[in-house]
Amino acid sequence: MVRKSISYPPLGKAGSPRTEESALVSPVMQGDKSWPKISIVTPSYNQGQFLEETIRSVLEQGYPNLEYIIIDGGSSDNSVEIIKKYEKHLAYWVSEHDRGQSHAINKGFVHATGTLLGWLNSDDRLMPAALQMVAGMYMSHPDAGAFVGAGEFVDRRDKVLLRKEPQEVTLSSLYDWLDLFHFMQPSCFFTCAAWQDAGGLDESIHTAMDLDLWLKIARKFRFERTNALLSRSIVHGKAKTTEYRYLADIDAAFVIMRHGGQDQARRQIEKIAAKLALYDRWLSPVTGTALFRAILPYLKRLIGFEKKLQAMYPRWLSK
Secondary structure, three states: OEEEEEEOOOOOOOOOOEEEEEEOOOOOOHHHOOOOOEEEEEEEOOOHHHHHHHHHHHHOOOOOOEEEEEEEOOOOOOHHHHHHHOHHHOOEEEEOOOOOHHHHHHHHHHOOOOOEEEEOOOOEEEOOOHHHHHHHHHHHOOOOOEEEEEEEEEOOOOOEEEEEOOOOOOHHHHOOHHHHOOOOHHHEEEEHHHHHHHOOOOOOOOOOHHHHHHHHHHOOOOEEEEEEEEEEEEOOOOOHHHHOHHHHHHHHHHHHHHOOOHHHHHHHHHHHHHHHHHHHHHHHHHHOOHHHHHHHHHHHHHHOHHHHHHHHOHHHHOO
């Protein structure tokens, strides 16, 4: 069949989406059923520098049964302007204060009606034909609850830093997440039934909320995997897992412990403690000086690190 597809101007160029005629073969599955609806949620906050490329990577999939939702946390940069540029192609969007990434994703999926669900952060991208690949996996394995593919970490120039192909995913294997790192979050999609059974994301978890979800899904559902490349993630200094690397690992260890992996979690926490002890030994000749103690309050204010941690982990740091 012939279907109107959307073509967008190059990134950084002004202009509105233009419509072009293109040939698109409508996928037909057993019983003459069309592709299942896929709902994608993008949570975003002050990520205007990446957001447009993320949006386009979804809309330019050419997937015939897509529901795209954007939840912005009240950005003060150009994010809202970018969202409005594409709003006629969105099922829903909002820009308002929220309680963090987990809350934003949960808010988005309240409006989702798809059979398959996934979220794509505003510094991630889907690769071409990723949604067709996921839908095909679902059609071939309708009894599975989640579907994972390969992913890549790239720098700002799109140079590939690491390619990650998915490991076998079971409840017990997920206990070794910090050693194996089974798959990349934007390369994972799950059924609406699995999401509802898991009860959504735990909003008290700030970095390892995805691992918590995978563990809940793995208790009842099977994960299907492919080595096909589904997504790319940009590595940059403001990404939570980059800026708060050790806190992210500790968060993951606590999640694993909560789900029954006490031995594995303890082993990971001991590794982190050993690293920090080594770093402390290296830095102690500097941090123990009177000069360092004198400038420390100014360094804290300059970096703003304590305020950031207080915002992310109020219960930990208020004690």
